[in-house]
Amino acid sequence: MGQSHDTAKPVKQTTAGAEELPESREPTLHSQVTTPEVLFGHPVEPSTTTQSNPYGCRPKCFASTFSECLFVITTSFAIGQTAVLTGALMVSTARIQQGLNMNSSEVTWVVAGNSLTAGCTLLFFGKVADLFGRRSLLVYSMGLFTICMLITSFSQNAIMAEIFLALSGLTCASVVPPAIGKLGAIYEKPSRRKNRAFACFSAGNPIGFVAGAIIGGIATEVASWRTMFWTITVLYASLTMVAWFTTPQDSEQALGGLNKETLAQMDWLGALLAVAGIASFVAAFTQAPDASNGWGTPYVIAMLVVGVLLMASFLYWQSVFKHPLMPLRVWRDRNFSLLVASLCLMFYGFNSNFFWLALGWQRAYNNSSLEVAVKLLPAAIGGMVVNFGVALVQHKVSNKGLSIFAASCSIASCALLSATSKTISYWALSFAAQLFAVLGADIAFCVTNLYVMSSLPPAQQSVGGGIFQTVIRIASTIGLGVSTTVFAAAGGSTEVSVNVAWRPYQSAFWVGLVGAVIGFCLTPLLTIGRQGHRQEARSVANRDGGDRAVQTTEKKSTIV
Structure with missing residues (x-):
């Protein structure tokens, strides 16, 4: 028998000859998957995008740092497609409303x-991404979004605009x-490089928002x-x-292809129930x-x-169902559930607050689209700096502390907005409220996003990201619907006039404050604790190595 030359920490042997996993940290979503069988896709172990990749080095799937x-x-x-569109619409809502003769309900839609x-x-x-491949879905989705934007530009009425904006969704x-x-499969192991990549990724929302606001403000004002x-x-x-040229091939996945076995893993009934249920529920609010x-x-x-x-x-x-869209066991991870719930409660008021703030400037102050875009710039620039x-610092400080700080900032933002009035200047409250808003939302998003991607195995990261992105968007839409109800009940006007009361807008901001307080609790x-430091990367590597060692030994003992 030849001796092993592996210098990694060996798997412990018990007196009965059975093998025991090395000690690891508190169980996470990743550690709950203890068998080679997974629910989503067909992973290749080890991932070729991260195999033998030293801590913090450039992934081997990129030929250069520039392409990375x-x-x-x-x-x-x-990920910023929605943010780009939202930023553009926020500064041009009044113009679109006038051009297509929309009522307040149609504007909300x-x-x-x-x-x-x-x-x-x-x-x-x-x-779909985990079963049939991520690269093609990424590229084609961006291309179809481009087509939807082009067709929307030729809308002749509110219905046509609403249909193609919904299709862009x-x-x-x-x-x-x-x-x-x-991104999660390429940067599989915790590291500072992964933190920076995911921070840049998370910055897509504020960057997209500022890009959309600038595009909307200048284009609407000039043309x-x-x-x-x-x-x-x-x-x-x-x-x-x-x-098309920079996205690596799906080497981390062994794709099933369009065949009967792969299609059987699609949860068609679950998809139908989710789409119909969420659409009906949210439509009631709007x-x-x-x-x-x-x-x-x-x-x-x-x-x-x-x-x-x-x-x-x-x-x-x-x-x-054997292959569910959303495996309910992911919610057993306490930190996952708390992070997602807290983030949803922050976004419950985040998007609606910016919607009413921008709309109020256009209606109550009669600001132009370009003026609104300039007023929103601090939020977008602040968001980029925060990410x-x-x-x-994410690998140096407690992420629990970051989450508490983020929730506190969300409360401060909503409180300042609810205190605004037409007699108080922009710099006194609205400016600070925007900075607190992006501090809270972006820090919380970074912490949650990195935790989810570090806790799930590569084969389930698309669906994991889909879960928390889904609940965030639902929470945002519900928040907008509830605040619209409060706005209307407070006597909100749909007309553009300097005589429009500001009180209904204040009432809408109180909706977000309630969600922020609950999220803080x-x-x-x-x-x-910390995420992305070298010790965590070593722990994950040892854990994964131990898992593979146990699987290999199990196979050998079966042959014997």
């Missing part, structure tokens, strides 16, 4: 339609899981809102070409403010009840 940077930037703008369709289908596309949903999964969509079309056509009897309108009540029943049926189906700053229950 281009890929990370592309994925950042991929223009902004919320993209997030609604994206939230309904993210889980489905997460499974499908492309925003289909691009997120492959982008997250690809028209249609030019705004043409500019976005050119931007994403260019990014699609970059993605339609209620403009319904004839508000929440007492029969069709609003019917949509709400049907939505709740369908989502309950979805959860039951996920508990019994890159978190990358520098969850953060002290977290038990996470």
